[in-house]
Amino acid sequence: MARWLKRGETADVKAQSDRKVRDIVEAALLDIEQRGDTAIRDMSIKFDGWDREDYRLSQSEIDMAVESLSPQERKDIEFAQTQVRNFAQIQRGSMLDVEVETMPGVVLGHRHVPINAAGCYVPGGKYPLLASAHMSVITAKVAGVQRVVTCAPPFQGKPARAIVAAQAMAGADAIYALGGIQAIGAMAIGTESIDPVDILVGPGNAFVAEAKRQLFGRVGIDLFAGPTETLIIADEIGCDPEMAATDILGQVEHGPDSPGVLLTNSEKFALATIAEIERLLQILPTADYARKAWEAFGEVIVADDYAEMVSIADDIASEHVQVMTADPDFFLNNMTNYGALFLGARTNVSFGDKVIGTNHTLPTKKAARYTGGLWVGKFLKTCTYQRVLTDEASTLVGEYCSRLCALEGFAGHGEQANIRVRRFGGRNVPYAGQAEPSELTRA
């Protein structure tokens, strides 16, 4: 039986803070609905101390941001964007349109049709997370989205130059310096200055994730991608306590609400990792967020064996799962609930976050039970179509359809089938369930 050497905050405390965020978001979205740009501006001033006449960046502001990059910064961003684009293109290539004759004369197909307009949120409250620009904007463009609007909050009082450069280099069609609920609300609801989009994507803090959740239905959303979570599955063979501690702290630095969990089969390893976390918290420059997150949400679990580790990990359904054990493939082959897996000690979440090419926008709060992360497929609608090529096929399907409609009491549907049985099969079928063929049927 697994033992918890350290537990995170209870469900009660989490639910309370969820409720608070939900109420703030609900009121804010209503305000945007009613007052449009004026509400956006008021909220931007209130939450970010950020006031502008027009929050859309001009071409010269965008050019300045790109030109401000040093040659090395530019190459590094280009390298990351190339990896993300490349993998997105490979994934797009794996999605085939189909068209098949399922019965003689019956042709069914589907096409992956790009969504017309996407709103890509790039978080930037605590850190200017330029990587999110590659993840959302490039992936949308690879999918074939025509209009890609992107928003990021100001950072230290002005648009973050690296985010703006990354948004532009990724191919954004319009860039707004707006953060939080006001950005999400503006893109989804539309205002005098922003045309509404069809889908919202990208990660963000609790307010951003909740705003997307509330707007779902009115627009599409990629997934629930809130505050970062990380789960380190480790044993004494696969890594060492310093590495496990480094990988937990590397992600809990995202913010004070980011859970970091160690799941191991060795108590000795667990205790050594806890000690390493304490040691590293003394020297990590971002320890302020990291310590709060570790104290409130950090967990350390000692399980008996790999099978129990898989079952606990599936229950946690963490956004990121690093597996640094003697046999990482055991977890790849057996785990079902995770946003993304990082197998072996040679990779880690930071590679995925910044550069390696897989998407970093991933499900949180157990959304990994029902979805993977953002990918090119989220910008595509898989839409079906059909044709019936012969009179025989139309008649055959029509007769089945007619009887099935009668079972449901759907006379109008039944008649859609019947008229085809008459026209294409030359049969004298009575009108809509009447016993005798009527003159109305013109068969």
Ligand SMILES: NC(=O)c1ccc[n+]([C@@H]2O[C@H](COP(=O)([O-])OP(=O)(O)OC[C@H]3O[C@@H](n4cnc5c(N)ncnc54)[C@H](O)[C@@H]3O)[C@@H](O)[C@H]2O)c1
């Ligand atoms: N799930 C994922 O895939 C993933 C990936 C990367 C980052 N993240 C998460 O993204 C988040 C980024 O958060 P962030 O805060 O740095 O930036 P952010 O851009 O998500 O949020 C900043 C905005 O939040 C709004 N805000 C802040 N406090 C508010 C309040 N009290 N009421 C209303 N609005 C408020 C402000 O308008 C501000 O512009 C982190 O939690 C990080 O873990 C998640």
Ligand SMILES: [Zn+2]
């Ligand atoms: Zn991260």
